[in-house]
Amino acid sequence: MEEQRLSRKEQEKLWRRKHVLSAALELFSKKGYHNISMRQIAKKAEFAIGTLYKFFRNKEDLYKEIVREMAEEYHRRLMEPLERENDAIAAIEGYINAKLDLFSDHKSSLLLYLSETQSPSFNISAGLDKEMQKLYNELMDRLAKIFESAIKRKKIRKRDPRALAISLEGLTNSFLFYWLEKPEEHPFEKDASTIAEIFLKGVSYE
Amino acid sequence: MEEQRLSRKEQEKLWRRKHVLSAALELFSKKGYHNISMRQIAKKAEFAIGTLYKFFRNKEDLYKEIVREMAEEYHRRLMEPLERENDAIAAIEGYINAKLDLFSDHKSSLLLYLSETQSPSFNISAGLDKEMQKLYNELMDRLAKIFESAIKRKKIRKRDPRALAISLEGLTNSFLFYWLEKPEEHPFEKDASTIAEIFLKGVSYE
Amino acid sequence: MEEQRLSRKEQEKLWRRKHVLSAALELFSKKGYHNISMRQIAKKAEFAIGTLYKFFRNKEDLYKEIVREMAEEYHRRLMEPLERENDAIAAIEGYINAKLDLFSDHKSSLLLYLSETQSPSFNISAGLDKEMQKLYNELMDRLAKIFESAIKRKKIRKRDPRALAISLEGLTNSFLFYWLEKPEEHPFEKDASTIAEIFLKGVSYE
Amino acid sequence: MEEQRLSRKEQEKLWRRKHVLSAALELFSKKGYHNISMRQIAKKAEFAIGTLYKFFRNKEDLYKEIVREMAEEYHRRLMEPLERENDAIAAIEGYINAKLDLFSDHKSSLLLYLSETQSPSFNISAGLDKEMQKLYNELMDRLAKIFESAIKRKKIRKRDPRALAISLEGLTNSFLFYWLEKPEEHPFEKDASTIAEIFLKGVSYE
DNA sequence: CATGAATGAGGTTTCATTCAT
DNA sequence: TATGAATGAAACCTCATTCAT
Structure with a gap:
């Protein structure tokens, strides 16, 4: 339009x-x-x-634009299940799935993304930090909120919701990195359910 | 001497x-x-x-040497509790503590280390990859072995030991990164016990 | 065109x-x-x-190109009289004249050329040697062939044609160098005929 | 003493x-x-x-000293037969022999020598030129004098003695270079007599 | 007196950026 | 407007020379 x-x-x-x-x-x-x-x-x-x-304007600008677009796409794709699903468990499963898909689709560009989001100190995108942090915080806030409500509904054990969000991030990242670096090894099922199970069993009430 | x-x-x-x-x-x-x-x-x-x-010999060599020394120190410090402690739980707690200390001591250099261990694709240390991977694998193997024996002794729930090792890595990394980037925020206790509790509760029997 | x-x-x-x-x-x-x-x-x-x-591509390449172009020009100019003239004596006189002209035109660059053709051991143009040698050999072969046929026709005394070619090279070089270094001295006529006479009287029948 | x-x-x-x-x-x-x-x-x-x-004092000085010593030795060895022999023909033969010996003894260092004597323009030995030229001129003068006297005694044909000296230089250099660069080829006897014969037949009466 | 670690000027080369066409 | 040849700052690295030990 x-x-x-x-x-x-x-x-x-x-x-x-x-x-x-x-x-x-x-x-x-x-x-x-x-x-x-x-x-x-x-x-x-x-x-x-x-x-x-x-x-x-220059090479740096071009680069920043790439990172910005990437960040926005990733943010969109990861937020989507979190906003779509009402059920906490489903939301988390959806999130993990979305992240796995993202990793599969953009294997190599992901390293670029992560080197930007995870180590804002020595990267090229001076000034991009804040934008990226904003997106990242939004995501984490959303996750935290979901955990908070799930805790209230006794779906998962009482813990600091922010800590749970960080945990989920860590778990997904480490598995996805692992799969990224060693595409050939299969010590266990290489899909979202592996991560989901570990995380959810860990945090759920029996 | x-x-x-x-x-x-x-x-x-x-x-x-x-x-x-x-x-x-x-x-x-x-x-x-x-x-x-x-x-x-x-x-x-x-x-x-x-x-x-x-x-x-040249700039690259100087850089490689830095990364190599760093990797060796980190490896030493992280392995130490895993080899000292007999009890699985104590070993893991020791490991998390060691990692926290490491992060506190070497805040900035850590990003260098992680950018090397986690994204060997476009870094400078061509040829260093293998060495680094070896150290990293040693660490992961040791963790996996500890989990294996803990599972046998019914200390923790049955799960793939390698997956548990990856999980622990992910959890510690994400918390430590979080603390690194936001030194001021305190939504929860900012020490090893937070991570240990989350991880151990998640994996333990009852 | x-x-x-x-x-x-x-x-x-x-x-x-x-x-x-x-x-x-x-x-x-x-x-x-x-x-x-x-x-x-x-x-x-x-x-x-x-x-x-x-x-x-780099300094060496630039240098090689200079030497190559020079060698090709020199080769062309020296070969020309040898291929044009049917009569051996005229060919040799033409050759000497051409060489004199060459020396006059390219005084300084000549040293570069000679330092390349005469001492391929420690020069820069590794890899150019073969090309240069090829051109040089062509020239010497052509000279030798002319001498051979002149000997058959009893224009000059019987001697190894290759040796005669080398002799002519030596004579011309030494005179031309001499003139190059001492432009002011005139102990004798400073032109091709001086060399031609010496050489031809030396090798001719009576 | x-x-x-x-x-x-x-x-x-x-x-x-x-x-x-x-x-x-x-x-x-x-x-x-x-x-x-x-x-x-x-x-x-x-x-x-x-x-x-x-x-x-510095690298250049060290180099100059080498060239100077080399030049002096060569000069000594080449002058010796010219001063020892009374007979012009014998002197020339001795000279050619001495030069051949020199080339055999000092194959590689010779290129250094020649790059200095023959192209004083772009060498390192700034200021050495004059010394070298002096030695070289001495040699040429001595050769010229020998030719002069030989001409007077009708041993060789009348020609400018200096030109004859230059000719001899040229002939010997070209043959010796040829042998130096192609140690394996033998189109003709590879010794002083080849050169001597060519030169002497060329210049002699009869 | 001999040493060789330290120096830093100056070499070659790359590449982001400009601007005349 | 699109082009890419030209620019030159700045990178890495070498090596003749000095001087404290």
Whole structure:
């Protein structure tokens, strides 16, 4: 609807911008920010270097945009089950599933994402920290709220809801990392239910 | 004792080398490998650039050495409680405590360590991967073995020991990261016992 | 004609490349490869350093290209009279003349050329040796063949044709070097005929 | 006799100096001035770097000393037959023989020598030129004088004696270079007599 | 006196960014 | 508007030379 307002030219520009972002993401996530040059991005995106600078003020901006978009997509996909499901257990299972899907879809770009969300200290995105933190906090708050209500309804044992949220994050991350790094090993079922079971058994009332 | 064998000169050289490593660590962990120049390291270490190259073949070598030393210290400190304690529960509590101490002592350098152990794909330490993986696997194996025996002795519920090891890793990491990033917030007791309780309650019989 | 195919841009690029080569040649032949920096070449060619690297992968490549072009020109100019003239004597006289012209035109660059053809052991152009040797051998073979046929036709005394070729090389080089180093001295006529006479009287029948 | 005046210490110093020169010569003649570092020379000579600087003011000085000594030895050895022999023909044959011996003895270091004598323009030995030129001119003068007297005695045809000297230089150099670069090929007898015959037949009466 | 650790100027090379076309 | 050649700052690294021991 509202995008109708954009002229064809603006539409095209937007589309080209996306194209550049996607090319850059692929390269960055394979080799890292510092090992990819603007020339390489330009080549992959099939634009001239100068054109990239029409879309982004500089390399850092281009990078920030990638991280921002990634963060937003991830946030959207992880929030969705948490907001859709009424039942706490279902919400958590949905969340774990969404995270697993995310990891499967974006294996390599994930490292980029995590290096940004988990170690804001020495990354490129100065100034992005706050935005990212905001999204992350939203997610954690939402998780905490779900735990809080589940505790009230005696679905899970009484514990600090924030601590539970952190726990869930930790569990999912560690399993997903493990699977990411060792795609071949199968000591146990490699799907969301493994994590869900461990977490839920751990926190549930008998 | 055995270090008596080193001449004063050798001792001094070793000390100077350590001095450079420590200066570099501080810089790298604050800004990352690519954002720190040899000139900056030289300045911080109060040596001439050329001197750094007496100690390390090149920048990459210097970096690898840092990561290697860090990894070895961390491994040592985390393994220690696991090998000292006979009781599974005590071992795990000891492990969590050791990890907390580690995080407190080496806040910033830790990010360097984790960026190496957790995302070997686009880091600098080509060839260091295997060493690091070996240490990490040793740790995980040791944890798994402890869980295995605890399960046999019915101390904790039957689950895949490897999965338990991964879980513990995830839980500790997420809490410690959380505390690292938000040193001011105290939604719950910020010590090892919080994690230990969550983990152990989750996995224990009744 | 065929160069019409090159676009104006390509033409200009080629021209600029030549310009760099010529600036570098002048510097190298005055001070030698190791005593000339890329910065100096850039300055002389009135380009930024970075621009040099658009034309040549690195300093060595730039140097090799100079030597290669020089060798090819020299080869062309020296071969020409040998292939044009049917008469052995005329061919030799033509060759000596061509060499004299060459020396006059390219005084300084010649030392570069000779330091490459005559002492392939410790020069920069590893890998260029073979090419240069090939050209040089072609020339010597051609000279030898001319002598062979002249001997058959009893134009010159019977001797090993290869030895005669080497002799001619030696004579011409020594005179030309002599003239190059002492442009002012005139103990005898300073032109091709001096060498030709010495050589031909030496080898001819009566 | 006169060296008795030198104390043992001075003798030793002199001896050590020679040792350094010889080590450096070996290295320089294999790889060239710019590809050999003071460290390498120190190592080969089994001295500390600092010690080299007791003997020579700097790298260039060390190099000049090598070239100077080399030039003096060569000069001595080439002059000797020219001054010993009374007969022009014998003197020339002796000279060619001496040159051949020289080339055989000092194959590699010769390139160093020739790069200095033949292309004084871009070498390291700034200021050495004059000395070298003096020695070289002495040699050429002596050769010229011999030719002059031989012409007077009708041993060889009338020609400019200087030109004959240059010719002899050229012939010997070209053959010796040829043999140096292609030690395996034998198109003709590879000894002094080949050159002597060519030269003498070329210039002689009859 | 001999040593070699330390120095730092200066070399080569890369690459984000600009701007004339 | 899109281009990519040109730019030059700044990176890594070497090595002749010095000087405290």
